[in-house]
Structure formats: structure tokens, C-alpha cells
Amino acid sequence: MGLLTHELENRFKEVGSQENTPDPLVIAKFFNPSGSGTWYATEYENGICFGYVQLVENEFGYFSMAELESVKCPPFNLPIERDLYFGEKPLSEACPELKPTIERRKELLKMQHQKDELREMNTAKENNGKDEFER
Numbered sequence: 001m002g003l004l005t006h007e008l009e010n011r012f013k014e015v016g017s018q019e020n021t022p023d024p025l026v027i028a029k030f031f032n033p034s035g036s037g038t039w040y041a042t043e044y045e046n047g048i049c050f051g052y053v054q055l056v057e058n059e060f061g062y063f064s065m066a067e068l069e070s071v072k073c074p075p076f077n078l079p080i081e082r083d084l085y086f087g088e089k090p091l092s093e094a095c096p097e098l099k100p101t102i103e104r105r106k107e108l109l110k111m112q113h114q115k116d117e118l119r120e121m122n123t124a125k126e127n128n129g130k131d132e133f134e135r
Helices: 006-015 065-070 096-128
Strands: 028-031 038-045 048-054 058-064
Touching: 006 038, 058 065
Parallel strands: none
Antiparallel strands: 028 038, 038 048, 048 058
């Protein structure tokens, strides 16, 4: 049996890219039942997930579902499992230690949005001064 159901795959499609979401929604959680290793999936497409991975180093990144499904965890050769009791939640709730990082990302995205708005306003002002032939 695979780690992802058709329902989960459809849910990932519904949610889509969360690239510009400061506190992305975790759709599925996978874990090593006999040791360390947790994968919080926020996006999925064509067999590849993106999310937050807690292993030797905790980091955001891509991981292959086929690779997760092939892992046999020592000492009992158990497979990686999906947490069947995990309900969708923002990453800040799934991993409270990330709250400062998520708050900083919110600030950076807000600043980028403001910068983009200013750029658009300046471009509009520049274009208003030109006649139709110059545009």
C-alpha cells in the first residue's frame, strides 16, 4: 500500500502551490515508527513532495514518495508510515518551533508585496506622462 491515497493526492491538487504562503498548510505527515525522521508535506506533484523535514538537520526541501516508500527503518525493517490521525494544520501548529521563522517570512513577504506595489505605482506614473505613440 502506498503512503498517499487518491483523496490526499486530490487534496494536494486543491491546495496547490503554497510557495508564497508564509504559514503553509501541512496536508500529510509521515514518520519513522522506530526512530527519528518526520516529513511534513505541504505540496505534492508527480511523486515529489515539498515540505519540512526533521532528520539529522531540520530543513525545508523536496522528498520523493517512492524513496520514502522504499525505506526500511532499522532495527526492525519497518516502513515509513503516514500519521493517520494527523489533521491538516498550518505548519506553525504542526511544528511550533518554526513560529519565529514563519513570522519573519510573513514580514519579508509583506515587504516584498509593498515593494511590488510601489514599483507598479511608479511604472503607472511614468506611463501616464507618455502619449499613446511612445507607449
